[in-house]
Amino acid sequence: MIKIEDLVVSYGGIEALKGISLEVPSGKIVTLVGANGAGKSTTLKSIVGLVKVKSGTIDYEGCDLTKLSTEHMVKKGIALVPEGRRVFSDLTVLENLKIGAYSRKDTKGIAEDLEKVYSLFPRLKERTWQLSGTLSGGEQQMLAIGRALMSRPKLIMMDEPSLGLAPIIVKELFGIIQKINKEGMTVLLIEQNANAALKIADLGYIMETGKITLKGTGKELLSNEDIKKAYLGETAK
Ligand SMILES: Nc1ncnc2c1ncn2[C@@H]1O[C@H](COP(=O)(O)OP(=O)(O)OP(=O)(O)O)[C@@H](O)[C@H]1O
Numbered sequence: 001m002i003k004i005e006d007l008v009v010s011y012g013g014i015e016a017l018k019g020i021s022l023e024v025p026s027g028k029i030v031t032l033v034g035a036n037g038a039g040k041s042t043t044l045k046s047i048v049g050l051v052k053v054k055s056g057t058i059d060y061e062g063c064d065l066t067k068l069s070t071e072h073m074v075k076k077g078i079a080l081v082p083e084g085r086r087v088f089s090d091l092t093v094l095e096n097l098k099i100g101a102y103s104r105k106d107t108k109g110i111a112e113d114l115e116k117v118y119s120l121f122p123r124l125k126e127r128t129w130q131l132s133g134t135l136s137g138g139e140q141q142m143l144a145i146g147r148a149l150m151s152r153p154k155l156i157m158m159d160e161p162s163l164g165l166a167p168i169i170v171k172e173l174f175g176i177i178q179k180i181n182k183e184g185m186t187v188l189l190i191e192q193n194a195n196a197a198l199k200i201a202d203l204g205y206i207m208e209t210g211k212i213t214l215k216g217t218g219k220e221l222l223s224n225e226d227i228k229k230a231y232l233g234e235t236a237k
């Protein structure tokens, strides 16, 4: 679905991505794992056109994303759940979800998707009229994902959805990500929680200071000794 080749991005004179290549096959869960500053968010931002690409290509279903404006991404079926669950705090849960569907006109489809989001996240349904700023961290993350789903994307990309959440909520959230994927959506998941991410991923990439250093199935990477030492130490339970 997405094929990135030799992607280079620099901020000022500093290269944040030093020629990375990666693929997200249709229908799969792919995870990109790496430490702080490795370039994970930059990779996502270059896919949606939020940072300028210096060289390299990003192909999405045969079209070159480096030449497409950010506004076109939603129409193309790409949704991004950005870092730090940015929901509109002064708006209710329902208003936030409706914003996710802003580019659509199919009222019936929107109503169906709202029911789908509410069935995936019953907690959001209970809190339909609550101001989003008063939701717990986990609930806000669910809302951020729900809002992205309201655009009925083909590809959903999430930037560290587990950040700051208790292990039990992370488990619940990743179960829901698997469910979304089983219903046909392709997922690109960025995570520092390598253990949880690799467990549900079909394919994983390890990123270090602007480079992809390792690629494999989730299972292969989970059992890789170097990965265990570097990323699974504390969290491998
Ligand atoms: N707007 C910017 N201006 C200058 N440097 C930037 C900018 N955004 C990111 N960088 C730098 O690029 C590198 C990669 O950043 P990026 O946000 O992609 O990392 P990350 O892997 O997402 O890290 P984290 O896990 O902490 O979110 C970092 O060294 C960062 O300081």
Ligand SMILES: [Mg+2]
Pocket (backbone or CB within 6 Å): 040, 041, 042, 083, 159
């Ligand atoms: Mg980041």
